[in-house]
């Protein structure tokens with residue numbers, strides 16, 4: 124798929140989810156949504172700029188080099204092209220799980236990923252709200268990813284579209300019928316599952332790292348589905364004051380001294396009452 128077509132499809136999907144979350148919202152919006160949208164668009168524009176100037180050219184040169192050296196896991200064994208493509212798709216998604224988890228577990232990376240998480244109103248506009256330096260740092264991961272998996276595969280283009288579309292979908296504040304979402308969640312990361320990842324409760328943020336396929340959290344025992352959405356406050360407690368959610372403050376945030384992420388400015392620790400939770404962590408609550 125050409126770049127222009129990818130951009131058109133992703134923009135149309137973003138517009139669709141924006142309208143859908145205004146029509147059937149999942150969680151209550153806390154702040155004026157137009158202001159949220161403007162702020163997140165500004166942060167996303169910087170992220171896309173860095174992606175176009177740095178990440179894409181790096182991937183293209185890594186692909187060229189890797190192809191000449193015949194590198195990559197998917198070339199180790201002889202197999203039909205479609206199997207190779209499927210394997211590459213699955214490996215791309217698995218490696219994104221590790222990269223996302225690393226962004227939570229390494230304090231130096233979390234400084235930047237925090238800018239994405241401290242959005243007080245999780246919704247489709249949060250999808251690409253990343254600090255531009257997080258995008259720049261991901262260049263290293265993306266190059267390693269190409270070298271490990273292998274280049275010259277249409278699977279990259281297919282995965283790119285699936286990644287962008289599912290990122291919009293799982294960040295969106297769209298209320299799907301719970302039975303439909305439970306079904307979709309057997310395969311994909313869905314809005315309720317990812318909503319738990321954006322909870323102010325530390326153990327909930329540090330779960331549900333998958334991006335497209337929901338299996339990786341099951342496999343690595345980081346899945347947590349039993350939190351009802353009505354019990355979730357999204358954001359990061361230490362950065363949850365309204366004045367923390369401003370363009371300049373967010374851009375300079377990773378470079379300043381870090382606060383205790385999990386304590387609110389009034390000193391309150393955010394914890395989950397056990398009676399809020401469903402009994403089976405692998406069962407998605409409404």
Ligand SMILES: [Zn+2]
Pocket residue numbers: 223227236240320
């Ligand atoms: Zn995250």
